[in-house]
Amino acid sequence: MLSVQKISESVYVGMCLKIGTPQQVASRRDTVDITEMLRNNEMLKTRETVMLSGSQREGLRLSESDRDYMRWPNDHRVIWDFSQCQFYNTQEHALILCDSSESPPGFILLWVPLENANGTVMLACVRMNGMLYISSSKYREVTRPLIKPDSTIHGPCSSGLHGILEYDNAHCFVSDFWPPFAISWVNRCSDWPPPHVVSDIVRNGCHFVAIGHKLGNHTDNEWRISFSRAEYKLAYSMNHTQFLTYGVLKLFLKEIINNGLRDEDKLLCSYHIKTAVFWAIQQNALPHWHPKNLLEGFWVCFKLVLKWVYEGVCPNFFIPENNMFLSNIYGEAQKNLFKRLYKLYEKGIALLFHSPSIRSYIINVLCNPRLTICTNEHTLISEVEFDKGIFCQIREYDSPATLDPRKVNTCLHAVEQLIGLPLTQYHIVMLQKLSATILQHTSFILHNMHTNTNFNKQLYIVDKISCHWLRFATKIGFVSDKLYFAMYYYKTFRYWEALSVIDITKVKLAQPYLMYQIRVDRERYTEAVGGQSLSTKMRQAVAQNIVLNNNIFYIDALIPEQQSCKQNSWFYLHIPPLVLLYMIELLCSRHVDTMRAQRALDDLQVLVHHDQVGSILRDISWEILGICQQITGNLQAALYSYHQSLRQFPYNKIRTATLQRIQDLHL
Template sequence: MEDLSCILFDTLDCIGYNQEMIKYRRRAWENLTPIPTVKFTPITAGSKAEGISTLFQSDIDRMLILKDAICTDKIGEVSKKSNMTVLHTDTSESPHGYTRLKVVSTNGQISRLYLKDSMFESESKDIYVSSSLFASNMKNFAMERFQDCNLSGPAVFSSCQQLTSQDTVLALQCDASKILQKWKSRRRLNSWPPAEVREVAASMLAEVVPVGSKGSCDQWREWRFCFIESELKLTCSLNETQIKLDIILKMVAKDILKNISNEISSYIMKNVTFWLSELLQRVEFRKGNLLALLFLSLRFLRSCISQRYMPYYMIPGRNLLAERLTDDNRQKLSELLDALLTEGPSLILRLPKLEAAMNVSLASPASIVEHRNRRDMIEKLHLDFGMCWLRHEEDLSYVSILSRIPMLYDIVEKMCHLVMPDYGTCFNNRIPAEYYIAEMLERVKSILS
């Protein structure tokens, strides 16, 4: 099985999951994150920020954080801050991982504008902010910002021309140092995350987003803690094998488990990777052990589903499976995971992208390396093109962008030569740029999806 693990590891390298491409994507999305405005600090989250998905593979996850509001349990330290709205994170009556937001002061002009219609008076005459009212009010904000959008949970979904779509969450920054210090200091059997990574992750600000605990009678007033930047720090500390394990688990969720339930999300799979990374010695995460680690992960997931409990890595008391699975779905998922574990390495053949690449890799190792070089070059050019496109997404035509940014002509020409052997004919026949660029992007999408 070690030989097959090595083949699988190398195959992932050849389809866009090598360290060089992952780092390239991380840098690209770090550079792409919009400049903070007077109102918001933007954050790119999810698989884009982690560098493990191409532009076409998943939506862009963005968080816009109100700049003049802070949620905290250290009221004495921040209650007198001028020009800041201060909210107390009252967790006394909320499930693990959730909080109510009690208004301490409303000195922030911008946040007061966004929060005022979401406030309500409690039985004790204290003023709180309702998550459900805030999420509903987001629709008005979204309609002003996006032409075509809809709400999904706490996120606003919007399309962005032919390149990608975006989920945007309006959130509040949060000092959750007590939670993070508890996370940092809890007993661990092994050395992941490294002490220096834990120290940095525990020093970062968190966020609260407007969504309550499923099944809670107070869901409408509860907010959920998030640790976007801390978790990104953890992901970036994973080694190559851990990253590839996470990628395969997300493929399993998307290509296999999704046929039974959408509730086993890529985020749940990331938590499986985190837990396994902490529970096993780092020496176990090596190239020849990739398949064995996959089976251990699926057993861990199978156990969590059986017990109806998946601990959230940052706050183990929060159950990521709470109210997610019906008895029927739970039973079917358990049976499917049992079947996958019985199949052994052949379960890889259920993952279309990996199956196709491994067939090429086994039949012609030289061919798959040539494919890697070409696809990586295409993706790097496409990222450079996409970054410029997304920065000017208000433009409605390719030509207008190219005319405003002449340097893009070079990128477009190189991409066209790589994916369109007939490019010279299009150019010589003076076919309008928007037509051949649209065709080029469709071909790039096919290669990178």
């Protein structure tokens, strides 16, 4: 028994390192939560609400994790009966009524009154029994190209690639009310989740995603009731052993059960696994979940899945009448799956030896039975490793809540409101970076709007506001964020001011303790900022790539590249900070100090030729080197650089711009 407990503890430690410690998971959740609270703030009056869902939202970070989003229009609401109309102003909300009379449990039809059918909804409507219903299949097709035209339909989602990251966008509808036939779930929640979590879940209603039941009467028109928001709140309420058990089960599914199978042969999915964990926790299948019995928790969940496959019944956690095996795990496929799972069951815990992610943590204990295992999270991960994770998380979710300069004050007011809430340090540092990003992008938008006007006084006022915003942003953002100010000074022909910012930024980017992306000298970083707040660390010791929004033009020299990105449905142009720094230095110095311009070009050439920019952004780095060489008249070198850009991984989608620049050189 002792060895099993030790193995459990070893696997617990291994999963903390692979999936995350309690503190890491909390930081991921907090940064996403506060970002969405700002982006979806009612004061901004956005057209749609966007919510991250799935394992990323729950705090899991596995190598295969994609990005799942749910999007729903803010001017539509789904109601369960006409009595709920009283809670809405029909001038602001178009109401849609549920019809569950002809659908299997967990699925419904969405009936829309004729006067409420407009725009996208009208395009997706079909007539049945003399009434209009929103067809799920038509809605998927209508909404598929809204985010990225090259996306494809995958289940209820529009799917595609964003760089190297897979994403799913589920365009759906929301109801503010809990489904009447899911009331039984509320009554079951005596032990787990806690009452305040249950209340929060019920208060937030549910969603409807555009996919019907394969065996239903109206497959193409039905909608599935989605409890995605409830599910991530349930994941939040797990203790860390329960959460890591869920992670182990996901690895078990990927690396053992589904390993080597074609997608169409993968009958079990991660949602079945998640459902098993929810049922096991709620039914007290294991009275106490702690590191020493993590494998016991895994075994309990695995046996539950095995039982479901044997019986051919996987009850939905919220609507048990919805058998999630009904459409694909039955007959011969069910028998074969059960045989495969039972063979694994007969191996006992030894079956985990087949998992590359888990086996080493079992072997460690078997080879060293006297090994002492410490599960204290502060000994598992260093301060530097934790900081790398949190700043990468901030970089991933850092995008402005709005690009409308008229709403910037409203947005900042929303930030002030959020600051008034009880916030964690992760909330605070994420809000800090979001505020800097809002100010940076809005400053350029505001200037672009007034550049071609003849009102000098108005342009002067706008410039003063933009400079004030950018100056403030440099004080609260990453070290590299100072380059936005340098770009603005260059754009407004203040070359000496831009070079002054460049000089300051160059010194800060050269500090030996600087953390850039995930590269850092651990000892020097710890010596310089160890123990200080995340806010201080971000301002003094962290640099990230510069992100240019392709709906905003920052400097003329990069407009073709931004346009190329945009034509390829790419939202942002990513540039290594030192590459952009030397480019701005060269552009400014050409007007005031030609010798300095040559030095900047030399430094840029060394940087790019010696591959000091990171493999993922070589395309834009070679491109910028070529632009700078072309500007200074070295056309042969520029041509070489452009061809080098074409040979790199096309992360920034700038191929169109590169080919045009090559063609221009030959004219």
